[in-house]
Amino acid sequence: MSDLSFAAINKQLSLSRRMFLGSSLAAATLPAVARAQEAAPIGNLEPRQLPARSLPVPTTVSKELQAVIAAPYAPEWNALPEDSAAWKDLAAKSAESAAPAIAAIREHFGLTVEKTTMAGVPVFVITPKEIAPRNRDRLLVHVHGGGYVLFPGEAGAGEGMMMAGHGKFKVVSIDYRMAPDFPYPAALDDVMAVWRVLMAAYDPRKMAIFGTSAGGALTLCATLRAKAEGLALPGAIGPGSPLADLTWSGDTIMANAFVDNALVSRRSWATGASAIYAGERDLRDPMLSPIFGDFSGFPPAILTSGTRDLFLSDTVRTHRKLRQADVVAELQVFEGQSHAQYLTPSLPESEEAFAEIAKFFETHLAS
Template structure:
């Protein structure tokens, strides 16, 4: 595919790229409602009052990413569905909106995508045309994002396709059950079921697990649960911008409110979706909010976020806890990016982000 055709694809997919990110929804049918930002419980110290300001698009990123950063907030970002039918309609819109980007990624990398089941769970097996020699016996396991409610079916496999293309490694992307029909622990149960099947076929030291947002959180939760149950751990993990704290208490939740143009603020659909997923369970349970768990014995990890990411604090805090537990952990924070925007296909920054993750897996997985 030529450079010119890449440019044409990027122009045509200006909307679908945002839909693909997991924080940007085709929610135009839902009326956006303005409301004041409410801070989570804080200390008695006085909050800092900030003057109104205009936030420029940084000139320190590629032109393509500048267009992503300059985009307005997603339509209906804070219009919260009131019933299951509306949540399901939102999920259907997310899948339809992601479809053009999914097709373009598959074509660009020349991927074969096969749908099957493992342990009764739907999965997509993604195989690049040319698997790197060192990856012939390796496998990467992908857990998609979308707040535990969005991107059903192949729409959730886009990040897995990107990784298969960049890493030149086979990927299994898990199409786990989601809220509202299947709240916690359905998604985690599905991840563990697939992991159990794969352990029968692969050496765990030759497998890695990765995902972004809810997928990043599920990556961490799967390790907590595998540790507790004495199940073999993967050789490395790559949780991207993990939704690691369902109390939504990190500093960047407020500091990057309305700076992040994907999730926007804690008053968004994503907060409501995480509450829907958790149900009546304690949000501080490490299998819901992995930040509250014990990170000792975790496999090597690389974490990815952006300077404008609403969940930057979740990512940084997770990295700190891993390091304090003696775990090998890398952190890449990408210039100007809001939540999950390193998933935007065909940008130089995407090449760089996935290149770092692919190298980390290559360095830490057994061959």
């Protein structure tokens, strides 16, 4: 595939990701009481009033990324699906929108993608045309994002395909059950079911689990659950921009509101989607919000975010908590990027992000 055609697909995927992983699915405006709570003082500490300002596109990133940063919010970013049928229709549209880009990624890297099942869970086994010799006995397990509601089927495997292509690893991408039909703990149950199958076939020390956004949260939750159940932990993990706190309490949830042109603000679709996934459960449950879990004994971790990411605080807080537990943990934060924009194909920054993650896995997975 020519660079020109891949760049065109990249532009299309950037739009579809912005629409379906980000701003176009934003929830309706919060009630007045919630808006008041957002601006309420804490004790005698008053919130800072910020002057209106324009935010320029940074000159410190690649020209390709500048175009992504400059993209406006999608026109219907505050539309909220009204019922389960509407959420499922939106999920189907997200898959349809991503399909051309998924096909382009597969062709660009010359990947073989096989759909199968493990313990009854659909998965995609992604094999690059050449597996690096050092990675021949290693396996990466991918958990996709999309707020627990979007990117069903092969549409969710794009990040896994990019990791296979850039890192020359074999990857298993899990097509877990999603809300609204299957709220918590269905997604986590499916990840754990696949993990048990793979543990029987591979040395866990030679496997890593990774994913972005909801996939990053599930990466952390799966590690917490494996630890709680006495199962072998992976040799390394890669939670990218994890949705680690369903209470939406991190500093950049407010500081980067309307700066992030993917998720836009806490009033986005992701808040509604995470509520559908969580149901009536306590949002501080570590199996929903892993930031409240015990990270002691975790495997080495690499975390990825961007300076405009609404979830930068979730990523930073997770990194600090891992370090406080004496876990080997690296944090890479990319200039100017909003939520999950390092997943945009053909950006120089995307290649750099995946190269760093691959290098981390190569360093920390057993040979």
